[in-house]
Amino acid sequence: MTPSARLVAFRCLQRIDHEGAYANLVVNAELQRSKLSERDRKFVTELVYGTTRMRRACDALVDRFVATEPSPEVRTVLRLGAYQLHYAGVAPHAAVGETVELAPKRARGFVNAVLRRVSSADIAWPSEAVRLSYPDWIVERLVTELGHDDAMASLAAMNEAPTVTEREDGYIQDLGSQWVAAAVPAVEGELVLDVCAAPGGKATAIAATGAVVVAADLQPQRVGLIAANVVNTRQRAVLPVVADGTLPPFAAESFHHVLIDAPCSGLGTLRRRADARWRITPADVTELVALQQHLIDASAPLVRPGGTLVYSVCTLLADESVHHRVPDDFEVIVDRPAGEWRPLGVGWRVLPHDAGTDGMIVVRYRKRS
């Protein structure tokens, strides 16, 4: 018998909640094994990603009616039920009745009682972080960086499912990422280095200008993704290479433009990775800041005099972007790039709620001739 959509969602959530599995990998694997209809697949995806994003808020919804911590599997059932009741617009009789069935027999009366109360009681949220379902540190950090209103709007926008934008060549790429690629002022016949290029979204976009793009990445299997995307987009002027951007195997001053689309905390793309907010820590940010500076130090010498260095990240934090140092022979390019960018120090930032894109930061420098 085909397992129901809720059962598939529950299995995914168990692995994400209690085994540290990655949401996207688990959902893809479980959906592949299942024989669910297209409609049910969408439902499973929404339930798993939504319940994972809203985990903290779902816990607050149920914890008012729970005296002692339930077993891990019952905790997951309660989260899934609360999500359906409070966020997914599922009718209470279905949300409660069918979710109760997922619990072990001995706990069904308890789950039923808690979910019924969740469905009928209003909640007074203890904090914005709980209401919006983020760790405290992320909310605090964004409020410091963006001010209260933009932080709340950004956080709320990243609780929505991401939009899908397709380029002319068929590649699916967020508009914010397209704006970053367009901020590299390459023209036909120029040589561009994309230091952190996998899976090749920006490299293939830049190659559409007629420039030749050396698309490097540290991870061999991810360079394989670049190669596949070169074939899919037919952007043959992209040359995938395995290379460490902190020790680049290229001669000094060999590129007209160098793009560093650096590894970052991803705090601008949390809508895309439902579990990321629960993984990333302030210590990770500190480590990433050091790696990013290292990538800039190693890549800057590769830019020709008169050429450009473009640095980008899909986070919202100034520490991961505009606070980095560049050598003295670089000057900031001050004109506004195309897209919904707001000024941020020496660079530009897109907030997730401004145009329904991922959040991004870009900084552009020119090397003096």
Ligand SMILES: C[S@@+](CC[C@H](N)C(=O)[O-])C[C@H]1O[C@@H](n2cnc3c(N)ncnc32)[C@H](O)[C@@H]1O
């Ligand atoms: C933000 S992603 C790049 C996305 C890509 N530019 C695109 O638009 O499709 C960052 C990439 O940096 C790579 N990376 C991490 N450390 C690196 C290093 N030391 N040298 C080169 N690439 C690195 C990661 O493997 C990852 O693919």
